[in-house]
Amino acid sequence: MPTEYWRSPETIDRLNRLERPGFAVEFLRRNALYRRDFVRTKRHLARPTVDAEAARAALARRWGLRFRA
Helix, strand or coil: CCHHHCCCHHHHHHHHCCCHHHHHHHHHHHCHHHHHHHHHHHHHHCCCCCCHHHHHHHHHHHHCCCCCC
16 A cells, blocks of 8 residues: 555555554554665665674664564
């Protein structure tokens, strides 16, 4: 769902029916600070000397996330 439609009645209805994990994803998707942090982390991960697991763990800690394999 594009973020520009987040105030439409259909979107509000959909958000109201979400379980907690789904709502959390939608919240983060719309959060400019999270999106910037995610992009910054993604760029960081592109460097060959970066410990990818540590970078992902740091992102998760900053935002209270849990990644599943």
